[in-house]
Amino acid sequence: MNSRKVVFLFFSTMLVGAFGGAIAGTVLYDPLFAEGGFWNFIFGFIWLLGIGAAVSAIAQMGYFAYLLLNRLALSLxxxxKLWNRVQLFLIAFVFFDLFYFRYLAYATEDETIWGYLITPTLLLIFAAIVAYFKQRETHRRAFIPAFFFMYVITTIEWLPALIIPEVNDSSWLWIYLVPLLCANTYQLMLHHRLQND
Structure with a gap:
């Protein structure tokens, strides 16, 4: 990829993440829009655009970090085939950690572990769907790397929201996650198209 394509990827991914975060925030975060009024809505939406853009910048760092990790792992x-097995193991490991350690850290006495399985399972299904479409547009061997990136790397990028007690189990988890999913899906599906141009 030349520098023009990298710049296009950067700014377009930031826009996708910004609008994804703003839409999720508008739907989920009532306190921001509780007072009503046109200007309150506009300022709140712009603020959420900024949050989505910042989160999408984290997603882009994660994407380029994964591209480097993938090259290093292939040489290591x-x-x-072995690297794919390691990635599958890490997907299973992160899936377990994502529900079990959150359950240990945040569950109250009346909560069961099953409630903490919902988000990791939905994220796993979403990652598998994106990986399937990536595989369909490129080649069969793209499924596991795309699945790993969409699940493990997105979870790592989501970690700051997961470990803050005030944020946990609230709409803010989704306001952080939606721009990550939008940005990661977009750049994963755009990358091979930019390379083929």
Whole structure:
């Protein structure tokens, strides 16, 4: 990719993440719009656009970090098959951590572990769907790397929201997650198209 394509990827991903975060925030975060009024809505929407843009910048750092990690891992593990197995193990490990450690840290006495399985499972299904479309547009071997990126790397990028007690189990978890999912899906599906142009 040349520098023009990298700049296009950067700004377009930021826009996608910003609007994804703003729409999620408008739907989920009532206190911001509780007073009503046109200008209150406009300022709140602009503020949410800024949050979405900042979160999408984190998503872009995660994407380029994964591209570097993937190259290093391929040279370290020697075969793509072994690296794919490691990625599948890490997906399972992160899935377990995502519900079990959140349950240990935040569950009250009347809560069961099953409630903490919903978000990791939905994220896993979403990652698998995106990976399937990536595989369909490129080649069969793209599924596991795309699945790993959409699940493990997105979870790592989401970690700051997950570990803050005031944010946990609130609409802010989704306001952080939606721009990450939008930005990561967009750049993953755009990358091969930019390379083929």
């Amino acid at each position: 593990f020697k075969t793509k």
